[in-house]
Amino acid sequence: MADFEERRLPVGIQSFKEIRRNNYAYVDKTEIVWNLVNRGKKYNYLSRPRRFGKSLLVDTLQTYFEGRSDLFEGLKIMNLEKEWKKSPVIRLDMSRAGASEKTIRSYLSMAFSREEAKYGIAMHEGASLADRFDTIIQTACQQTGESVAILIDEYDSPLQHSWKTPDHEACTAVYREVFAILKADDEYERFVFITGITKFTQISLFSVLNNLSNISFDEPFAAICGITTREITDYFGPEVKAMGEANGWTEEETMVRLKTNYDGYHFCRSNMVDVYNPFSLVNALADKDIKNYWATSGATSLLLKFVDDMEIKLTDYDHSAILSTIIETSDVTGGGAELFLYQSGYLTIKGYMNGLYLLGFPNHEVRQALYETVLPALAMRKRGDIQSAQDKRKVIALAVELDDQGKGLVDWKQVGVTEQ
Template identity: 45%
Template sequence: MVDLMRKLPIGIQTFSDIRTNGYLYVDKTALVWRIANTGKPYFLSRPRRFGKSLLLSTFEAYFEGRKELFTGLAIEQMETEWKKHPILHLDLNAEKYDSPDRLISILSNQLTQWEQIYGKGEDEVTVSSRFLGVIRRANEQTGMGVVVLVDEYDKPLLQSLTDSDLLEEYRKTLKAFYGVLKTADRYLRFVFLTGVTKFSQVSVFSDLNQLNDISMKPQYATICGMTKEELIATFLPELEQLGEANRLTFEETVEKMKALYDGYHFCEFAQGVFNPFSVLNVFDGYKFSNYWFQTGTPTFLVEILKESDYDLRLLLDGIEASVSSFAEYRVNSKNPIPLIYQSGYLTIKEYDERFRNYLLAFPNEEVKYGFINFLVPYYSSIQDNDQDFYIGKFIHELETGDVNSFMTRLEAFFADFPYELNDKTERHYQVVFYLVFKLMGQFTEAEVRSAYGRADAVVKTPKYIYVFEFKLNGSAEQALQQINDKGYLIPYQVDGRELVKVGVNFSAETRNIEKWIIES
């Protein structure tokens, strides 16, 4: 395999570095120019590692008037003046927020750096008054409108979600700090804030009511991430090499990339985009893997799911929701969906224009199976390093018709539960079954249902079709009878494969599978 020697900007978030050091770049500058020249204050919500920092760096280079960095890009034909503006760039991303003073300290440190350039007023004591003073003096000293760029404005809030007192302290600090942007409007040329989550209670979205939230606007849907056309145009040699390394045709390579990393929709009317972090990492080693998911485990999301007692089966199958129920996150709400959507684990898949309802679902296989695998240890006794072993054995046993071994292994998922997991409703045990069959679905045709009138699970292998029905504190005989009475096998009778019925009873007393019956 030939080394292409083309430079991939993995982990590089500075536009000038990419352009001066010859890294590959997906040209987003036409959208950058449009945003910069059609409005002033903007907000954009996107998941982590989706290119938000690079986008802000691109705005920074543009407003610095660095024309040489944009040679050969779309914006070169659009911009004629290349004016230099004073820029205040605040990055809240790479910090640990664990005390009330921590946020004040970080903001103060950044303000001090700006004050060394533009000076400080004697009566400016709070971070808010100092921020306003810096903006005003930067405008007066340069005669140009000030550009304010804030990267990950919500990082302090996300890190303090489980500490209500600390969260409130941060909320009040940021409310006052971001509120300056409305007061200072006359001195500003451009404002752009990015983050993962839109917190409805923070004043940047209440007091600063002129802020243009472009997170779900179709004309800006592809500003972060890359479209299929951009992927092929920019990375054609890498796609060809990836196919060669994995013995795939070009068409098969693109389809596999789509299945794993495409599918993010940030507007109901816009095309999907690929996750840029995963794409770059695939091309770096020519191996398909869960690159984005592995960089940040959603532990706090799982905790929120557990606290809210949310039915995971709804999450795994896709959720219908109005835009008001997922576009903003309310801290005191029991609804975990906005945070899960905005973090990138769910995306828009369909839109019912008549009722204005959205279908939210996993964007692709990387996120779907990464998320399900991550959930298993929280709902069963199986740990991370055991999951692949168990799922592989499950599939092998069903492919060879060894249902008894499959059921015996399934018992292990319920063995040695901690007490707090045992004292649950019927839903908990249904969720465990659900997770097992969903994980099997990435390797074979496995479906798991929760709707009335359908079998609990169906698994199709080359030789067999299995129909499972589960009961809690009933009997395996009742489960088997329900398969017959409801006609669950009827859709598969002309298939030609051997049909196998499996009735299972789960005992709440023993907290495990009590009995199963197999009937061909």
């Protein structure tokens, strides 16, 4: 580990290569990464909330498949990987694909053009995206003599942004057209990894890949993203100490504050390990301050779309139960508000018994973020229209209940009340 004065924290950095080349602090997840790749399951899906390190994980996988052992020096994977076999990698970042059929097709066409240039592929004019994807996968395998690693990051971004718009069905149609190739080209593929936040089961990624392994609830991968208490101790001890000194706290008091605000996520039903939100934690250590970093980084776009369907009594969600069949397999568009709030990080697993998950808020930051977003939305979603007195009373009643909890969560002006 570098000396404290030489260390830099990777605030917002999603590139494994940049972190390793520029001596940023790095929480070593490479043993988990190696186990994921080498467990004998080709098709894998991981759901985690936004800002939880999914893109960094994808970049780590890409670097591994590229055989860049030099960037893994000193990490746990060096004791596990012996061959460092290089594989062709096709990586798609669907967060860049917009939210319409046109923008998705444009992004995929651009991404496929880069791959075609790499392998000298000349497709005939008018070739479909599916045909181009198919040709790229097969050619990459044939030219290199190695099967292909395919990494699809933030697969659901266009579907999130287009949901409840006229463009949504056309967007899902593009997915069904293009990604059905993944199953057809099985013999040319080494590993397929897909990340997202929410699950849209009607697209071919889930309906065609019936052998897709959803690792989102698997205990061995519960901490593949995020940071555990042990990892804070192992990798960020100097930063915790410096944060405490800057604020007049002991190290123990600093850890309590970090835990209260950023810890509490659980992603499996047994032997639940506490996981901190990495974005908020690293920002807090860098700033030596406790703030609501996660919410201010941009609210999940679907949240306000769900407001109309949510029960006004949001406090009920802090102790809500959901069937395992719903939380583990259901489509976000039909699974209810609890499912969406879990997938997007506003709720987490608190317990499990007899086919039921108990959900609740992971920490103070998330509780505050939800209420600061939802309350104004409930009060202002029909700005310019006359809000019914009944709706107004419901919003104020919720605000009163929250204020009575003494958590300082209510901005009464945003609720629409100038005098209490």
